[in-house]
Amino acid sequence: MSRLHEVFAEAKAEDRAALIAYLPAGFPSVDGAIDAILAMVENGVDIVEIGLPYSDPLMDGPTIQAAVEAALLGGTKIRDVLATVEAVAATGAPTLVMSYWSPIERYGPAAFANDLAKAGGAGVITPDLTPEEAGPWIAASDAAGIDRVFLVAPSSTAERIDVVCSITTGFVYAASLMGVTGVASVSAAAPLLVERTRPSAGVPIAVGLGVSTAAQAHDIAAYADGVIVGSAFVRLLLDAASASEGVAAVGRLAADLARGVRRT
Amino acid sequence: MTTIDTSSDPVASVPDSGGHFGRFGGRFVPEALIVALDELDAAFRASKQDPVFHADLQRLLTSYTGRPSPLTDCPRFGAHAGGARVLLKREDLNHTGSHKINNVLGQALLAVRMGKKRVIAETGAGQHGVATATAAALFGLECVVYMGEEDTRRQSLNVARMKLLGAEVVPVTAGSRTLKDAMNEAMRDWVTNVDSTHYLIGTVAGPAPFPEMVRDFQRIIGDEARAQVLDLVGRLPDAVAACVGGGSNAMGIFTAFVDDPSVGLYGYEAGGDGVETGRHAATITGGSVGVLHGTRSYVLQDEDGQTIESHSISAGLDYPGVGPEHSYLSDIGRAHYSAVTDSEAMDAFRLLCTTEGIIPAIETAHALAGTLRLGRELGPDAVILVNCSGRGDKDVETASRWFGVIDGARVPEGRA
Numbered sequence: 154m155s156r157l158h159e160v161f162a163e164a165k166a167e168d169r170a171a172l173i174a175y176l177p178a179g180f181p182s183v184d185g186a187i188d189a190i191l192a193m194v195e196n197g198v199d200i201v202e203i204g205l206p207y208s209d210p211l212m213d214g215p216t217i218q219a220a221v222e223a224a225l226l227g228g229t230k231i232r233d234v235l236a237t238v239e240a241v242a243a244t245g246a247p248t249l250v251m252s253y254w255s256p257i258e259r260y261g262p263a264a265f266a267n268d269l270a271k272a273g274g275a276g277v278i279t280p281d282l283t284p285e286e287a288g289p290w291i292a293a294s295d296a297a298g299i300d301r302v303f304l305v306a307p308s309s310t311a312e313r314i315d316v317v318c319s320i321t322t323g324f325v326y327a328a329s330l331m332g333v334t335g336v337a338s339v340s341a342a343a344p345l346l347v348e349r350t351r352p353s354a355g356v357p358i359a360v361g362l363g364v365s366t367a368a369q370a371h372d373i374a375a376y377a378d379g380v381i382v383g384s385a386f387v388r389l390l391l392d393a394a395s396a397s398e399g400v401a402a403v404g405r406l407a408a409d410l411a412r413g414v415r416r417t
Numbered sequence: 418m419t420t421i422d423t424s425s426d427p428v429a430s431v432p433d434s435g436g437h438f439g440r441f442g443g444r445f446v447p448e449a450l451i452v453a454l455d456e457l458d459a460a461f462r463a464s465k466q467d468p469v470f471h472a473d474l475q476r477l478l479t480s481y482t483g484r485p486s487p488l489t490d491c492p493r494f495g496a497h498a499g500g501a502r503v504l505l506k507r508e509d510l511n512h513t514g515s516h517k518i519n520n521v522l523g524q525a526l527l528a529v530r531m532g533k534k535r536v537i538a539e540t541g542a543g544q545h546g547v548a549t550a551t552a553a554a555l556f557g558l559e560c561v562v563y564m565g566e567e568d569t570r571r572q573s574l575n576v577a578r579m580k581l582l583g584a585e586v587v588p589v590t591a592g593s594r595t596l597k598d599a600m601n602e603a604m605r606d607w608v609t610n611v612d613s614t615h616y617l618i619g620t621v622a623g624p625a626p627f628p629e630m631v632r633d634f635q636r637i638i639g640d641e642a643r644a645q646v647l648d649l650v651g652r653l654p655d656a657v658a659a660c661v662g663g664g665s666n667a668m669g670i671f672t673a674f675v676d677d678p679s680v681g682l683y684g685y686e687a688g689g690d691g692v693e694t695g696r697h698a699a700t701i702t703g704g705s706v707g708v709l710h711g712t713r714s715y716v717l718q719d720e721d722g723q724t725i726e727s728h729s730i731s732a733g734l735d736y737p738g739v740g741p742e743h744s745y746l747s748d749i750g751r752a753h754y755s756a757v758t759d760s761e762a763m764d765a766f767r768l769l770c771t772t773e774g775i776i777p778a779i780e781t782a783h784a785l786a787g788t789l790r791l792g793r794e795l796g797p798d799a800v801i802l803v804n805c806s807g808r809g810d811k812d813v814e815t816a817s818r819w820f821g822v823i824d825g826a827r828v829p830e831g832r833a
């Protein structure tokens with residue numbers, strides 16, 4: 154069993170959902186992002202998603218856009234993302250990269266998969282890589298021994314859900330709503346989507362998009378294996394008066410959410 | 418002149434069922450959009466077989482757009498193009514002032530058939546936005562147009578037109594504040610409102626089926642022009658020239674000639690300050706293969722796959738991507754792409770004004786500048802068909818400033 158699946162199993166044994174948290178690399182700086190992510194892990198985050206900043210984040214709302222734009226202006230490169238993965242993976246928390254496809258295609262899918270594996274990364278979430286275009290990535294990720302995470306959406310047909318699940322190895326990312334990141338509500342579509350995905354998913358299912366509070370996390374934990382929180386953490390870093398205050402705020406939210414994902 | 422093996426029949430065989438033009442094209446989009454793209458694909462394929470759809474579109478193209486657009490012989494301009502016979506396909510005379518309306522009416526009819534109540538669009542020069550706002554008014558649809566803030570300034574006439582037509586214009590302040598960023602914002606809107614909304618993409622880019630569908634709605638340009646040239650000259654042209662932003666007017670005129678091996682196809686990209694300066698929008702000439710806005714094609718990008726901002730005096734060509742079929746035609750050697758700088762384009766703009774009494778769009782002026790070069794290469798016996806993709810009303814202010822014809826205005830340093 155991969156470390157990622159062990160963590161889901163451990164959470165289940167403790168009668169809770171796994172807490173999955175996202176922050177982009179390079180914001181407010183490469184080291185600042187690492188500090189914030191380490192604070193999340195210390196405060197109960199089980200699995201980390203590190204965003205690879207991209208110039209055209211067309212699935213992200215204003216919050217994540219602002220952070221990745223700052224990260225790119227600050228000169229964040231793919232090698233910085235891999236260094237961030239290395240620092241975070243050293244804690245033992247499964248660490249994935251979340252990336253638009255363009256940077257991976259340019260880097261070379263095989264090279265990216267190998268370098269990520271070398272850095273200790275657990276896998277990659279590819280939100281705009283459709284199963285139809287995923288052939289080279291399936292080969293590269295298999296060869297490097299890292300997990301692939303694909304998304305299902307409320308609009309996905311049963312056939313699409315089958316196709317997505319058949320190529321997913323880490324966890325299935327169930328997008329709770331139709332829209333971009335940073336919306337402050339979980340749609341009523343999420344439980345139904347998880348229910349529809351369950352029969353074809355051979356791996357855990359985590360729900361993301363629109364989750365920002367412990368109460369929402371608690372609701373989702375009742376029907377999903379993992380709860381994904383992103384923009385709410387980014388917002389805290391954007392609003393913080395100083396880097397250390399940002400790290401502290403992120404730690405507090407992580408602790409709060411970690412209580413939320415308990416089922417009892 | 419280029420010759421190819423016509424047995425390969427490049428246009429009839431592309432795209433494949435996954436929307437690929439050779440190694441280009443495809444779909445790189447969030448799962449949430451797949452159902453909408455499939456629905457659009459189904460509506461598009463059904464419309465191709467549907468005589469009622471064809472009759473509806475044909476009626477609009479003739480009674481509303483004013484098709485067929487004329488072919489104009491331009492001997493005084495041609496005298497500067499090595500004496501070649503230059504024939505302009507007058508898309509500038511269409512209702513709303515450019516070729517963009519051809520595609521918009523087709524997609525608007527599909528939107529109505531799919532039961533969509535709202536259309537959204539990205540626009541650079543504002544011509545696609547104006548055409549979309551026009552169709553929305555005609556069909557009673559809600560309309561939101563995303564436009565880079567920089568472009569709302571340099572194409573302010575078209576902003577006013579869209580507003581008069583009842584559309585909402587949203588200035589986009591992210592990134593380079595031009596077409597690429599407008600397209601990002603339109604995609605975000607679409608993924609959020611996909612049930613009620615059709616995203617009316619204005620060029621042959623984006624995820625499948627857009628490149629194929631927009632090409633098919635624009636191919637009327639070349640289909641008409643091919644017959645008009647045969648009628649007027651008694652033979653096919655030696656070359657067909659068009660400007661290339663996303664590439665819709667160029668695909669529209671190229672498609673009818675792709676299987677004519679004697680006809681050279683020439684696309685002119687925006688060279689900005691010069692490709693060597695890095696400040697340009699010449700995607701095929703100066704870019705590399707990558708993924709942008711849902712498709713694989715040539716892209717201006719750095720070594721990390723980050724999009725590099727494009728630069729051009731022409732808002733409609735100021736885009737760091739290009740339609741995948743152009744990348745394919747370039748790869749197989751069927752079409753030739755080169756760059757035209759801002760100042761070359763403006764010289765050709767002025768020349769068409771003063772030799773033929775036609776004020777072209779600055780986008781179109783890139784094709785005209787290319788034609789001057791091409792004519793000098795091909796010589797006086799050559800017949801060159803040029804897509805006059807749009808008229809220059811929207812550019813009068815920019816051009817007046819460039820040439821210093823407005824009081825107090827100055828020609829920018831080094832650009833006279």
Ligand SMILES: Cc1ncc(COP(=O)(O)O)c(C=O)c1O
Nearest residue numbers: 544662663664665666733806807
């Ligand atoms: C008159 C005109 N020509 C050309 C273009 C470029 O678009 P495309 O390359 O899709 O024809 C535009 C775009 O705004 C335009 O307005």
